[in-house]
Amino acid sequence: MAGYGNNYPQQVHHRASSIVSFKDNPSFVSCRGGYATWFSRKASDPNLLTEPATYNNAPLLGILARLHGGHSGYNQLLPVTFPAPKTQPKAAPVTGTTPSQVSSSAPIAIEQKMTSSWDYNGKTYYRYSTTVTNKSPKTLKFLTLSISKLYGPLWGLTKSGDSYVFPAWLNSLPAGQSLEFVYIHSASQADVLVSSYNLA
Structure with missing residues (x-):
């Protein structure tokens, strides 16, 4: 008012x-x-x-609230009901940065790192940040990622069947650019592999 x-x-x-x-x-x-x-x-x-009118102000307020949450604000979404893992998660997480599972000469680099951890109901949860970088001089399109050993929620990609693709707001990754997605679970980092892609 x-x-x-x-x-x-x-x-x-x-x-x-x-x-x-x-x-x-x-x-x-x-x-x-x-x-x-x-x-x-x-x-x-x-x-x-x-x-x-509140509808004019609500989108801005939502964006400002998310920015106020900070870069590591994803843990504020817990408690989350996690699906039961098909296999037993590993007890100790991998710390630091893990290089790409793709060869160093590949046009796509994948790096993962644990960015935060916290305890909830006697369990330790980890937030992992994964960066996918287009190392090619061409534009990366139609990227499909296979992610296994994922036992919790993931943000920043769109699920497509058993794979993950670009989020709805992104249809390509220009040369030298990166895309970050994050996930939370109580195990070691997931295995992220490139299934398919197109360079144009």
């Missing part, structure tokens, strides 16, 4: 606030006319009480 307290915006771009009251001037005011005539003037708004 604008118009509350001692220090509030007095020139809000909002039709109900920016334009003179219908009681004072019953003539029609178009959207452009309201902006050009009323909002652009030097004086404060003729109507001080305004209630901007």
Whole structure:
């Protein structure tokens, strides 16, 4: 709500606030006319009480809340119900950075590292960050990754059958660019392998 307290915006771009009251001037005011005539003037708004629509502010508030959570904020999503592993997870995680499972001359590099850990209900959970880098001079398209030994949730990729592909907002990876995805589970890092890709 604008118009509350001692220090509030007095020139809000909002039709109900920016334009003179219908009681004072019953003539029609178009959207452009309201902006050009009323909002652009030097004086404060003729109507001080305004209630901007929440749908305009909600997306920005959501983004700011996520940014405030920080880079390692994924652990705030726990507790999570994890699927039962098909095989018993290894007890000790791999620390540091693990080089790509692809050969060094390959056009795609994969690096994994554990970025945080925490205890919950007597169990230790690990957050792993995985970076996929296009080392080729061409654009990487139609990347398909095979991820095994994954026992928890994953963010940053789209599941497609038994594989993972680019997220919906990304359809290619230019030369030299990287994509990061993260996952959380209570075991050593998952095995991430390149199943298929196209260079254009």
